[in-house]
Amino acid sequence: KVSVLCPQRGDKVRLVEMAHENARHSFTEKRRGEEQKAKTVETLRRALHLRNAPKRIECFDISNIQGNLAVGSMVVFDEGEPDKNRYRRFRIKTVEGADDFAMMYEVLTRRYTRALEEHDLPDLLMVDGGKGQLGVAVAVLQELGITEVDVIGLAKMRTERDPFAEEVDHSAERVFLPGRKNPVVLLPNSTALFLLQRLRDEAHRFAITYHRQLRAKEQLGSPLDTIPGVGPSRRKALLRHFGSLTRVRGATREELVRVAGITQATAAAIRRWSEQGATPAAEVAETTVTAG
Secondary structure: OOOOOOOOOOHHHHHHHHHHHHHHHHHHHHHHHHHHHHHHHHHHHHHOOOOOOOOEEEEEEEEEEOOEEEEEEEEEEEOOEEOHHHOEEEEOOOOOOOOHHHHHHHHHHHHHHHHHHHOOOOOEEEEEOOHHHHHHHHHHHHHHOOOOOEEEEEEOOOEEOOOOOOOOEEOOOEEEOOOOOOOEOOOOOOHHHHHHHHHHHHHHHHHHHHHHHHHHHHHOOOHHHHOOOOOHHHHHHHHHHHOOHHHHHHOOHHHHHOOOOOOHHHHHHHHHHHHHOOOHHHHHOOOOOOOO
């Protein structure tokens, strides 16, 4: 049985009225927020002369230090809000050296080749950069035959220094469009510009985070990782059993197979690695691990 109470007077009536007012206020705020998002998207479409209302935007950025451990990132905003389930990160595979344009080409080609297969194209593609990065994005879409996606490039503000000026001037953020010589400058502090800046900053943060993770992983590596058949678990077991890299290198095959998880074949591989000798860098990286 279900009882529905409808108070007529007293404190309970005032509680019902308060709940009604809170619900009305919450509904109004939510509707106002949705209207603002729609207005921002429409403002972007008009200001940038886009064919589509950019409800779903994908933004790309590249992170590397002189080409080392280069990575790319893709972040997605759906109707003005991050859609983190769609975020993607890319380890650069085909480019050597610090060539940001080639890296961007690889990332975009990999992403949109798959997007075509999965019928998963955004309304707007945005790259972090100016004419060069924009040209790469346009070339990738043309090569893949994608015509329904708009593309833009957001270039960071530039610092203009005048040795005789008392203050340092900063140029506005610029939006580059295909086939247009001069960039579009959106109104400062506008919601449209703020949305693009949020996208660019989030893509940069996501790329930097992945790059730092790879650097940390590389720095924590061990010479034992180069031995076939020795993964993180066996490496850990070896260092715990023998106490140091030097003792692992000096262990006999019989001593090695006494370690949990080390087979005869793995022990033979370790002995071959030991007999070949370690590099000076490996000696410096020698690590002692205590049991427990």
